[in-house]
Amino acid sequence: MNQVIYLDNAATTRTRPEVADAMMPFFTEHYGNPSSVYEFAAPCKQAIARSRETIAKSLGAKANEIYFTAGGTESDNWAIKAAAEAYQAKGKHIITSKIEHHAVLHTCEYLEKLGFEVTYLDVDENGVVKIEELKKAIRPDTILISIMFANNEIGTIEPIKEIGEIARERGVLFHTDAVQAYCHIPINVDEYHIDMLSASGHKLNGPKGIGFLYIRTGLKLRSFVHGGAQERKRRGGTENVPGIVGLGKAVELAVATMDERAGKERELRDYLIGRVTAEVPFVRLNGHRTCRLANNTNFAFQFIEGESMLIMLDMNGICGSSGSACTSGSLDPSHVLLAIGLPHEIAHGSLRLTLSEENTKEEMDYVVEKIKEVVDRLRSMSPLYEDFMKNNQA
Numbered sequence: 001m002n003q004v005i006y007l008d009n010a011a012t013t014r015t016r017p018e019v020a021d022a023m024m025p026f027f028t029e030h031y032g033n034p035s036s037v038y039e040f041a042a043p044c045k046q047a048i049a050r051s052r053e054t055i056a057k058s059l060g061a062k063a064n065e066i067y068f069t070a071g072g073t074e075s076d077n078w079a080i081k082a083a084a085e086a087y088q089a090k091g092k093h094i095i096t097s098k099i100e101h102h103a104v105l106h107t108c109e110y111l112e113k114l115g116f117e118v119t120y121l122d123v124d125e126n127g128v129v130k131i132e133e134l135k136k137a138i139r140p141d142t143i144l145i146s147i148m149f150a151n152n153e154i155g156t157i158e159p160i161k162e163i164g165e166i167a168r169e170r171g172v173l174f175h176t177d178a179v180q181a182y183c184h185i186p187i188n189v190d191e192y193h194i195d196m197l198s199a200s201g202h203k204l205n206g207p208k209g210i211g212f213l214y215i216r217t218g219l220k221l222r223s224f225v226h227g228g229a230q231e232r233k234r235r236g237g238t239e240n241v242p243g244i245v246g247l248g249k250a251v252e253l254a255v256a257t258m259d260e261r262a263g264k265e266r267e268l269r270d271y272l273i274g275r276v277t278a279e280v281p282f283v284r285l286n287g288h289r290t291c292r293l294a295n296n297t298n299f300a301f302q303f304i305e306g307e308s309m310l311i312m313l314d315m316n317g318i319c320g321s322s323g324s325a326c327t328s329g330s331l332d333p334s335h336v337l338l339a340i341g342l343p344h345e346i347a348h349g350s351l352r353l354t355l356s357e358e359n360t361k362e363e364m365d366y367v368v369e370k371i372k373e374v375v376d377r378l379r380s381m382s383p384l385y386e387d388f389m390k391n392n393q394a
């Protein structure tokens with residue numbers, strides 16, 4: 001068994017060795033600036049074009065609709081701020097959900113300060129956006145709907161096709177943060193009526209600090225980073241050539257292995273969920289049981305602090321997360337868990353374990369044993385648990 005059991009693939013993933021290998025020559029050998037005219041820079045230019053093609057093909061998009069960025073956060077910022085600016089003459093109303101990533105939520109809050117109005121849609125107890133509420137929320141001045149493809153904490157997959165159809169019918173732009181879904185679930189931007197889509201390399205076994213924004217042809221978005229003429233003048237700055245090459249390679253591999261990978265992950269996921277929910281008392285699974293990312297588990301253990309659990313699991317070589325990486329370190333419970341209706345004290349006892357195809361059943365067995373030990377140990381120290389047991393015996 002590996003020394004570390006890595007179960008935090010929603011936070012980031014291991015860069016595949018083939019991806020690192022593909023990147024290496026673009027540090028050492030092909031280090032030219034792609035904007036240069038001489039022949040020496042040609043391999044860089046070609047490599048960027050190839051990556052763009054690969055990504056476009058994976059989405060049913062055109063190559064010139066793919067814009068490289070520094071990752072998911074930048075893509076979300078760009079999509080939402082630029083759409084707000086470009087379409088504010090039509091209106092200043094934006095619709096999103098309460099369970100978005102902070103890259104979306106904090107961008108929307110920023111726009112509120114600039115005079116935009118934002119509706120944060122409720123989700124049901126499984127984390128699914130309520131379609132009827134979405135329909136009711138659309139107004140003549142609504143310019144953008146931004147709903148994530150799949151949630152990074154609880155793994156719930158949203159009804160993106162329906163949302164896209166509604167947006168299209170009502171003439172509203174539709175952006176989706178697909179950082180968790182892209183290359184894990186098949187996505188076609190035309191079939192789902194997606195106008196803008198954010199993705200990130202390091203969530204699909206690619207490098208960190210690289211991602212892209214898909215922008216449908218015809219959208220009048222301004223450039224996000226002002227500078228040179230790179231990315232068809234919409235995102236200035238010398239291209240992250242090794243990153244772009246790595247992202248392209250990661251996408252190529254991920255697309256080729258998608259079904260098989262998801263199948264393996266789903267099997268392990270269901271095994272882990274089955275054992276934990278059967279063998280640990282007072283636990284619930286957060287998120288939708290079936291409309292769920294193949295690699296996501298998220299549990300709420302009553303009478304326990306998720307943070308304490310994480311530390312004790314870490315001492316046993318297990319990497320997990322409570323809430324999301326961005327909220328760890330703060331004492332607020334996850335906004336996602338609160339949005340699905342968990343009371344604060346239960347939301348605090350949550351543990352997210354996100355798998356990869358590299359995990360094994362033996363690892364899951366080890367993890368379940370450790371979870372049982374840790375839960376017993378923490379509950380034995382919990383006055384809440386003691387009270388509860390006393391009252392229930394009476």
Ligand SMILES: *Cc1c(COP(=O)(O)O)cnc(C)c1O
Pocket residue numbers: 010011070071072073074076101103148150151152177178179180200201202203209211
């Ligand atoms: C990780 C993540 C992001 C941020 O992506 P970065 O590339 O780390 O900036 C945005 N949205 C979701 C849903 C994520 O999981």
